[in-house]
Amino acid sequence: MTETRAVTTADTGREGRPRKVxxxxxxxxxxxVWPALALFAFFHTLPVLVGVFFSFTNYAGFxxxxxxxxxxxxxxxxxDRVLAAYGFSFGFALVATVLTNVISLAIAMGLNAKIVGxxxxxxxxxxxxxxxxxxxxxxxxxxFSNSLPKLFPEIPLxxxxxxxxxxxxWVPIVVLAVWQASAFAIIIYLSGLQxxxxxxxxxxxxxxxxxxxxxxxxxxxxxxxxxxxxxxxxLKGFLQVFDHIVALTNGGxxxxxxxxxxxxxxxxxxxxxxxxxxxxxxxxxxxITVVSLIQFRVLxxxxxxx
Amino acid sequence: MTRLDFFQFKGEALEDxxxxxxxxxxxxxxxxxxxxxxxxxxTVIRTRLVKDDVPDVMTLNGNGGLGQLMRAGVFHDFTGxxxxxxxxxxxxxxxxxxxxxxxxxxxxxxxxNANGVIYNREIFAEQGLEVPETxxxxxxxxxxxxxxxxxxxxxxxxxxxxxxPSFNALGAYPxxxxxxxxxxxxxxxxxxxxxxxxxxxxxxxxxxQSQLFSYAQAGYRGRTYDDGNAAFANGxxxxxxxGIWALNPxxxxxxxxxxxxxxxxxxxxPDDRLLVSGVDVAVLIGKDTPHLAEAERFVEYLFRPDVIxxxxxxxxxxxxxxxxxxxxxxALQSVKxxxxxxxxxxxxxxxxxxxxxxxxxxxxFLLNGDTEAALATLxxxxxxxxxxxxxxxx
Numbered sequence: 001m002t003e004t005r006a007v008t009t010a011d012t013g014r015e016g017r018p019r020k021v022x023x024x025x026x027x028x029x030x031x032x033v034w035p036a037l038a039l040f041a042f043f044h045t046l047p048v049l050v051g052v053f054f055s056f057t058n059y060a061g062f063x064x065x066x067x068x069x070x071x072x073x074x075x076x077x078x079x080d081r082v083l084a085a086y087g088f089s090f091g092f093a094l095v096a097t098v099l100t101n102v103i104s105l106a107i108a109m110g111l112n113a114k115i116v117g118x119x120x121x122x123x124x125x126x127x128x129x130x131x132x133x134x135x136x137x138x139x140x141x142x143x144f145s146n147s148l149p150k151l152f153p154e155i156p157l158x159x160x161x162x163x164x165x166x167x168x169x170w171v172p173i174v175v176l177a178v179w180q181a182s183a184f185a186i187i188i189y190l191s192g193l194q195x196x197x198x199x200x201x202x203x204x205x206x207x208x209x210x211x212x213x214x215x216x217x218x219x220x221x222x223x224x225x226x227x228x229x230x231x232x233x234x235l236k237g238f239l240q241v242f243d244h245i246v247a248l249t250n251g252g253x254x255x256x257x258x259x260x261x262x263x264x265x266x267x268x269x270x271x272x273x274x275x276x277x278x279x280x281x282x283x284x285x286x287x288i289t290v291v292s293l294i295q296f297r298v299l300x301x302x303x304x305x306x
Numbered sequence: 307m308t309r310l311d312f313f314q315f316k317g318e319a320l321e322d323x324x325x326x327x328x329x330x331x332x333x334x335x336x337x338x339x340x341x342x343x344x345x346x347x348x349t350v351i352r353t354r355l356v357k358d359d360v361p362d363v364m365t366l367n368g369n370g371g372l373g374q375l376m377r378a379g380v381f382h383d384f385t386g387x388x389x390x391x392x393x394x395x396x397x398x399x400x401x402x403x404x405x406x407x408x409x410x411x412x413x414x415x416x417x418x419n420a421n422g423v424i425y426n427r428e429i430f431a432e433q434g435l436e437v438p439e440t441x442x443x444x445x446x447x448x449x450x451x452x453x454x455x456x457x458x459x460x461x462x463x464x465x466x467x468x469x470x471p472s473f474n475a476l477g478a479y480p481x482x483x484x485x486x487x488x489x490x491x492x493x494x495x496x497x498x499x500x501x502x503x504x505x506x507x508x509x510x511x512x513x514x515q516s517q518l519f520s521y522a523q524a525g526y527r528g529r530t531y532d533d534g535n536a537a538f539a540n541g542x543x544x545x546x547x548x549g550i551w552a553l554n555p556x557x558x559x560x561x562x563x564x565x566x567x568x569x570x571x572x573x574x575x576p577d578d579r580l581l582v583s584g585v586d587v588a589v590l591i592g593k594d595t596p597h598l599a600e601a602e603r604f605v606e607y608l609f610r611p612d613v614i615x616x617x618x619x620x621x622x623x624x625x626x627x628x629x630x631x632x633x634x635x636x637a638l639q640s641v642k643x644x645x646x647x648x649x650x651x652x653x654x655x656x657x658x659x660x661x662x663x664x665x666x667x668x669x670x671f672l673l674n675g676d677t678e679a680a681l682a683t684l685x686x687x688x689x690x691x692x693x694x695x696x697x698x699x700x
Contacts, residue, residue: 061352071694072694075690075693075694078690079690145464149525159525160527161525161527161528161529163464164463164464164527164528165673166670166673251663253463253464253527254466254666254670254671254673254674255667255670271662272371272660276661276694
């Protein structure tokens with residue numbers, strides 16, 4: 001029933017035929033939509049457009065400025081520091097996305113099983129998502145710079161404070177990010193797992209399918225839409241990694257853990273290159289959008305195979 | 307009754323200025339000074355300038371950011387002010403190197419810091435060591451300490467900025483004689499073959515810096531500024547590669563420590579030694595303030611020798627007024643001759659555009675020890691920033 005009506009409405013909409021009889025929704029809906037649209041446009045779209053405008057100037061954040069065309073964009077592509085930041089952001093995002101999804105899928109399956117204290121566990125595993133990253137980040141910072149070196153003084157890498165090692169400082173950031181992001185991914189996987197009818201597993205086990213076979217042939221295909229969403233959200237979120245780095249390394253040691261967002265913030269505010277880094281931000285928005293769309297298409301096509 | 311809006315950036319000086327203002331108002335009943343102290347003063351003053359809401363009187367830190375603001379021409383020009391005659395010319399030179407608006411004098415240096423090696427006088431006396439006056443003597447002191455089982459330095463490379471004090475001090479020698487003016491003139495052609503460049507002129511300074519860090523304690527890569535102050539305060543190491551500002555926190559841990567400062571003796575001739583000093587507090591007046599006469603009266607009061615002496619002693623800083631007495635703190639007394647003889651020079655990081663991640667590059671260099679790569683990176687960053695500034699028609 002519902003489906004049919006939805007189709008009819010959509011059809012009418014596409015043809016654009018004005019519906020005279022009882023076509024308009026009650027005015028209350030407009031009162032809900034228009035203020036929201038106005039607020040969104042004013043607080044989100046307008047600042048974005050202003051930012052795009054300033055990316056074509058040499059504005060320092062204060063004082064006077066001139067219009068300089070695409071100079072900032074040309075210089076961005078010649079800036080090896082920007083390229084290095086992209087390298088770090090993408091490398092970090094790939095590792096963190098894979099780890100987050102593997103770990104949270106495993107935990108979600110555990111939390112979906114009939115275990116004792118299931119609801120308590122579900123509550124506990126969600127806690128990391130509730131705490132601010134900065135707050136927990138400083139706890140992790142203390143852990144990596146003070147506690148772990150005292151616990152494992154015989155392992156040189158850990159004893160010497162991993163955060164100040166240019167080659168390995170990314171590891172603590174990944175640990176923090178995965179630990180924090182898994183909570184949300186678990187929730188999505190849990191809701192996905194709950195859509196799978198139990199009878200499928202019963203039938204499969206009668207046919208002699210072992211747990212791994214059941215996972216490959218039932219669980220994973222049936223939650224693949226949730227997998228897609230999680231992959232896209234994780235990658236997008238991790239590409240924009242910022243708080244974690246502020247709390248743990250502040251982009252250091254050297255510039256070893258400088259992500260794109262970190263570079264935009266540092267160069268734009270303390271570096272006094274507001275317009276230049278705004279151009280960087282504009283490009284970054286485009287990159288993230290394109291990456292997410294591609295990822296979505298690829299993963300969705302895989303979904304359809306089953 | 308005139309109200310003066312007094313913007314003051316230094317949180318730890320809040321009480322000192324409250325006392326100064328109370329005394330000033332007692333002498334000048336027609337003026338009401340309102341102290342305005344916020345946590346993130348650098349950002350707040352910028353937003354106020356953007357809104358054209360310039361305070362009547364300001365104190366700000368004499369860093370590279372202040373130079374940017376002064377060049378924007380939003381401050382009063384002190385040219386011809388009799389106060390200028392009373393201020394140490396070396397201090398005013400440091401401010402002018404940071405960058406005044408063309409032909410103007412936009413700021414008065416109030417109190418100065420000193421960037422030198424902090425040393426424990428007790429340990430030096432026990433080991434029979436003298437303050438080194440040349441580079442070879444410095445290294446000999448380090449070797450002697452190490453032979454006696456005392457760690458010479460406490461390295462704190464977990465914080466990137468702690469790599470800068472020694473870089474500023476050792477880099478000050480090659481940066482003399484207009485090095486940065488030439489660098490700015492060369493702009494995007496800076497490199498190994500240009501007349502001046504980091505690759506060409508800073509090799510020795512960086513080698514010296516990494517040589518000093520080879521005398522630091524084990525695990526210096528992972529320790530922080532606070533760790534270093536605590537270790538020095540407890541007598542675990544003989545020296546710190548820091549500046550005078552570290553003495554207050556050190557004394558907070560051990561009030562009885564006998565510490566003093568000497569400049570980095572990078573030169574061969576002891577007479578060529580330079581003390582790197584920055585203007586910790588600069589005093590400025592807003593351009594076009596409606597209360598210029600009152601603002602000038604307040605600024606004159608701030609620079610009265612007894613007022614500035616008391617303030618400087620409380621902040622462990624060096625007053626800029628010629629003839630003002632230093633407190634008898636040995637650390638301050640040890641650097642006094644450099645101020646008296648005008649053998650001071652500014653922080654070189656104030657000359658490097660803030661968009662170059664100088665602290666990160668120097669920290670990275672001290673971690674991996676690759677002098678050539680660090681110098682090439684510095685020149686490369688300089689070229690890129692210069693190219694960007696040119697295209698923006700600046």
